[in-house]
Amino acid sequence: MSPVLSGVLQLLALVAALALAHIPLGNHMARVYSSGTHWRVEKWIYKGIGADPDTEMRWPAYLRGVLAFSLAGVLFLYLLQRLQGVLPGSLGFASIDPDQAFNTAASFVANTNWQSYSGEQAMGHVVQTAGLAVQNFVSAAVGIAVAVALVRGFARSRTGELGNFWADLVRGVVRVLVPIAAVGAVILVACGVIQNFSGIHEVGQFMGGTQQWNGGAVASQEVIKELGTNGGGYFNANSAHPFENPTPFTNLFEIFLILLIPVSLTRTFGVMTGSVRQGYAILGTMAAIWLSFVALMMWTEFAHHGPALQAAGGATEGKELRFGIGGSSLFAVTTTLTSTGAVDSFHSSYTGLGGGITMLGMMLGEIAPGGVGSGLYGMLVMAVVAVFIAGLMVGRTPEYLGKKIGTREIKFAACYILITPALVLVFTAAAMALPTPGDSMTNSGAHGFSEILYAYTSASNNNGSAFAGLNADTQWFNTTLGLAMLLGRFLPMVFVLALAGSLARQQPVPATAGTLRTEKPLFAGLLAGAVLIITGLTYFPALALGPLAEGLA
Numbered sequence: 001m002s003p004v005l006s007g008v009l010q011l012l013a014l015v016a017a018l019a020l021a022h023i024p025l026g027n028h029m030a031r032v033y034s035s036g037t038h039w040r041v042e043k044w045i046y047k048g049i050g051a052d053p054d055t056e057m058r059w060p061a062y063l064r065g066v067l068a069f070s071l072a073g074v075l076f077l078y079l080l081q082r083l084q085g086v087l088p089g090s091l092g093f094a095s096i097d098p099d100q101a102f103n104t105a106a107s108f109v110a111n112t113n114w115q116s117y118s119g120e121q122a123m124g125h126v127v128q129t130a131g132l133a134v135q136n137f138v139s140a141a142v143g144i145a146v147a148v149a150l151v152r153g154f155a156r157s158r159t160g161e162l163g164n165f166w167a168d169l170v171r172g173v174v175r176v177l178v179p180i181a182a183v184g185a186v187i188l189v190a191c192g193v194i195q196n197f198s199g200i201h202e203v204g205q206f207m208g209g210t211q212q213w214n215g216g217a218v219a220s221q222e223v224i225k226e227l228g229t230n231g232g233g234y235f236n237a238n239s240a241h242p243f244e245n246p247t248p249f250t251n252l253f254e255i256f257l258i259l260l261i262p263v264s265l266t267r268t269f270g271v272m273t274g275s276v277r278q279g280y281a282i283l284g285t286m287a288a289i290w291l292s293f294v295a296l297m298m299w300t301e302f303a304h305h306g307p308a309l310q311a312a313g314g315a316t317e318g319k320e321l322r323f324g325i326g327g328s329s330l331f332a333v334t335t336t337l338t339s340t341g342a343v344d345s346f347h348s349s350y351t352g353l354g355g356g357i358t359m360l361g362m363m364l365g366e367i368a369p370g371g372v373g374s375g376l377y378g379m380l381v382m383a384v385v386a387v388f389i390a391g392l393m394v395g396r397t398p399e400y401l402g403k404k405i406g407t408r409e410i411k412f413a414a415c416y417i418l419i420t421p422a423l424v425l426v427f428t429a430a431a432m433a434l435p436t437p438g439d440s441m442t443n444s445g446a447h448g449f450s451e452i453l454y455a456y457t458s459a460s461n462n463n464g465s466a467f468a469g470l471n472a473d474t475q476w477f478n479t480t481l482g483l484a485m486l487l488g489r490f491l492p493m494v495f496v497l498a499l500a501g502s503l504a505r506q507q508p509v510p511a512t513a514g515t516l517r518t519e520k521p522l523f524a525g526l527l528a529g530a531v532l533i534i535t536g537l538t539y540f541p542a543l544a545l546g547p548l549a550e551g552l553a
């Protein structure tokens with residue numbers, strides 16, 4: 001079987017699996033977040049944290065819940081790392097330095113999972129399992145909760161209430177993430193992913209000396225790292241490591257896990273707003289962008305330029321041969337068009353244009369289909385902007401799902417869109433202008449610039465993947481990337497929830513003959529165009545200095 005055919009067949013199998021899961025999981029999540037009953041275990045949790053799950057919240061109260069919970073998570077994870085040296089199950093590893101502990105705590109709470117350390121050489125079992133794995137669950141649940149709050153803003157009328165954050169958080173973990181993760185972990189273990197609490201072993205001979213391996217609860221962390229679009233690996237090689245991702249089947253299964261909830265949330269949106277066709281329009285836009293990126297990535301990586309690539313059958317540098325170029329390209333596009341950041345190959349080794357595709361996927365805002373929750377609310381914000389543009393073109397008051405998009409709503413949407421580019425470009429400019437950060441670049445020229453641009457793009461968009469080649473374990477990068485992750489995660493949530501509150505207070509207006517039909521392919525095309533033009537062109541000058549300059553050289 002040719003490598004190209006293998007890649008196409010993997011793509012078709014993945015699309016078929018997602019199509020089968022889309023409706024049942026989407027309907028299930030709609031029921032979860034619309035239910036008025038509480039499970040017994042949920043009542044225990046509410047009692048333990050002192051929350052009343054039946055109290056409706058306006059958007060400021062909902063936001064305070066998000067920020068308070070996340071702040072507690074940062075503090076807990078920071079202290080856990082700083083105390084690692086005296087904790088049991090530390091495998092003899094010392095406590096984490098303050099700047100790296102801050103960076104890691106900010107990273108995992110912000111659903112970014114950027115790692116400036118080698119997991120198997122720095123983190124013991126307690127930090128990995130009780131700290132990092134737990135944050136993988138709850139940070140994903142926070143993203144879903146914010147997305148559901150925005151959906152309620154469209155679905156409700158003449159009220160500022162968006163639900164209860166604590167109920168949405170707990171239900172997301174208990175009823176959605178944990179059941180799927182439990183089944184997924186069993187599948188991964190059956191396919192060869194390790195799951196144990198063993199210590200460090202010396203095995204074999206490696207270049208004149210012994211090699212050390214340590215075990216861990218890898219399968220249980222691997223499944224939620226992908227399912228929750230987190231991305232932090234138990235090992236430094238991430239999903240390229242055979243303990244995390246041993247076979248082509250597990251590679252495809254992990255891609256499926258990454259896309260499962262973001263794709264299904266579009267169905268949840270349609271069901272909760274009473275218009276399933278609106279959900280299909282959002283899904284169609286996401287799918288069109290994702291498929292286009294996959295096709296472009298495979299084309300750039302399979303293109304045979306030069307005798308070395310012709311002999312190898314494509315750009316194989318930095319890719320695991322057990323996955324092939326097709327599987328690696330599919331993983332790279334999926335992980336950068338979502339806020340996952342897991343990698344089964346090294347993006348710095350991709351062709352110049354291929355590396356640019358991974359960066360552009362993040363720069364679009366990771367909305368195709370995006371992260372768990374963040375992809376849906378990011379695309380809905382872009383839908384608001386697209387409707388506003390269409391209204392200006394025809395001279396009518398823009399409306400979306402019966403809600404008028406006025407000055408207040410478009411200001412919230414504009415602020416949401418501007419935050420991430422500002423963070424990426426300002427931090428990248430500062431790193432390139434100052435003398436010390438540049439010393440961390442392994443490469444010079446356009447590729448070296450791409451290393452730094454990729455790092456801040458990844459951090460600010462809550463992705464977490466690295467371009468490789470950049471030594472990010474410095475005080476500058478640990479601190480600035482940590483700030484970028486926190487600001488890039490929570491500032492957009494402020495405007496999403498404010499937009500949700502504004503929409504929920506409105507009285508829906510009836511559709512007329514002049515109303516833009518937002519469930520039609522025409523609107524999906526307009527929405528895709530708005531995504532590419534408004535967000536994509538913002539970064540074009542920076543891309544021209546990095547991956548485009550390298551790819552066209």
